[in-house]
Amino acid sequence: ETGVTQTPRHLVMGMTNKKSLKCEQHLGHNAMYWYKQSAKKPLELMFVYNFKEQTENNSVPSRFSPECPNSSHLFLHLHTLQPEDSALYLCASSLMSGSYNEQFFGPGTRLTVL
Amino acid sequence: GQQVMQIPQYQHVQEGEDFTTYCNSSTTLSNIQWYKQRPGGHPVFLIQLVKSGEVKKQKRLTFQFGEAKKNSSLHITATQTTDVGTYFCAANSGGSNYKLTFGKGTLLTVNP
Numbered sequence: 001e002t003g004v005t006q007t008p009r010h011l012v013m014g015m016t017n018k019k020s021l022k023c024e025q026h027l028g029h030n031a032m033y034w035y036k037q038s039a040k041k042p043l044e045l046m047f048v049y050n051f052k053e054q055t056e057n058n059s060v061p062s063r064f065s066p067e068c069p070n071s072s073h074l075f076l077h078l079h080t081l082q083p084e085d086s087a088l089y090l091c092a093s094s095l096m097s098g099s100y101n102e103q104f105f106g107p108g109t110r111l112t113v114l
Numbered sequence: 115g116q117q118v119m120q121i122p123q124y125q126h127v128q129e130g131e132d133f134t135t136y137c138n139s140s141t142t143l144s145n146i147q148w149y150k151q152r153p154g155g156h157p158v159f160l161i162q163l164v165k166s167g168e169v170k171k172q173k174r175l176t177f178q179f180g181e182a183k184k185n186s187s188l189h190i191t192a193t194q195t196t197d198v199g200t201y202f203c204a205a206n207s208g209g210s211n212y213k214l215t216f217g218k219g220t221l222l223t224v225n226p
Contacts, residue, residue, distance in 0.1 A: 043216040
């Protein structure tokens with residue numbers, strides 16, 4: 001248990017569905033991240049939020065929409081996804097302090113798009 | 115954008131053998147981190163290296179950061195079955211110290 005929780009753990013959705021992934025951190029961190037992990041690819045950073053402000057959008061398609069209502073919660077809203085979006089979606093958080101930036105990952109949501 | 119090359123992609127060893135994974139960047143890095151992901155699990159932070167030529171040890175694990183701060187390695191002495199998993203390096207090239215670029219990882223399997 002890393003102090004970062006994600007729900008749901010598994011999600012199957014059709015291409016016309018709308019769903020949301022939720023992440024919550026109980027560590028008092030000030031930065032939160034969404035990553036995508038596909039087979040045979042490196043972990044891909046999608047979004048970064050620092051003190052609730054989005055500071056990075058790594059050229060992610062608009063069918064992924066993040067929301068960070070406060071520094072403890074992060075959502076990823078999904079709509080009209082494609083089968084190639086099937087992957088493990090990982091949330092992480094960190095306490096940015098100088099150059100030290102250990103990231104704590106949640107267990108991930110395994111997403112399958114049919 | 116920033117790219118980090120990690121080799122090998124896979125490594126299978128007999129229990130008790132040593133293991134090394136290497137990470138290389140074409141640009142100078144501010145720091146580098148290492149993570150381990152067990153099968154079916156999520157990445158777990160192992161260590162961060164910041165200084166040129168830095169060497170850190172954690173029990174059987176030895177981490178090195180190159181003198182030019184462009185490469186790093188993780189060496190495991192006398193592997194055990196509990197070492198099974200994928201080892202990732204994650205590079206920070208400075209500026210935004212919260213943005214990490216991950217290598218593809220090295221999947222280590224250990225034959226008991």
